[in-house]
Amino acid sequence: MEHNLPHTMALLTRTPVALNALLRDLPEAWTLRNEGENTWSAFDVVGHLIHAERADWIPRAKVILQFGETQPFEPFDRQGHAREVQGKSLGQLLDEFARVRTENLGELRALNLRPEDLARRGRHPSLGAVTLAQLLATWAAHDLTHLHQISRIMAYQYREAVGPWSRYLGVLQCAGHSSS
């Protein structure tokens, strides 16, 4: 389907609530373990989602609206969550994610975007020309790619415990496709 702003916002509203329901107070064996060296735990992923709320979606939307293609976006630091998560508990990160997401949805509403705004173009530092609609669709799909990743990271912890059933569990065959 085409990008649809109310659909995007409906999804963006639900992700922090869903992650909270899934992860809060879960044993750390699920939330702090990763998939091996240089991979992320569910805890790290929540930190990354917070960092993206601060550095990616709304700031880039504003760059498009203000400068169009004349000013490329700041590159996004995929390791930028290291500062977010330092010294924090998962519960604190889940609270923080809910808070910054609510703020950003408020900012998005306040932009009062019209169809002609959604068609406006900006410049991604490596992808080139992108539209505001594509940026907002990616915000929603980025939530889903990390929900996909979290379910994979957690399933990985039981990859041996399931014994011969592993061949029936699609998530255990998922190679990750990318670092996210």
Add this chain to the structure above:
Amino acid sequence: MEHNLPHTMALLTRTPVALNALLRDLPEAWTLRNEGENTWSAFDVVGHLIHAERADWIPRAKVILQFGETQPFEPFDRQGHAREVQGKSLGQLLDEFARVRTENLGELRALNLRPEDLARRGRHPSLGAVTLAQLLATWAAHDLTHLHQISRIMAYQYREAVGPWSRYLGVLQCAGHSSS
């Protein structure tokens, strides 16, 4: 990690709440669309999770405890959710999933499993000998494989809307690995 009964139960408790938070009242463009012919929508997946609660986990645990390897499990019907979902709304399915999961966790608690019970073996109709611990680990990992699938099905709806960002979104590179 090894199978751990409290960890398994912690996850099994959260899945219906997390799916409810993610899916309830979401536009049908997210929940009723699938990935193409002969694939499932998020709605279908919730129906499948309900069907597995009725036909798979607890019934099979009881077969292991009562008959050991002498009586193979009933084969599981992967299309068995068709009857579950007929005429129902997604809200009704989410309510039903929460209800049957709570009942089954009650049954699991009532079995009062000791470590020697978890090591008992049963016979899967195609996988052969499996332990009760492996069955219970698979119950949890099965929740995760379907959360992984739901996030992939939903992201698929925006595969074109994200434009050039698709190459950065791991979930859009996921081929599904299996029908689940």
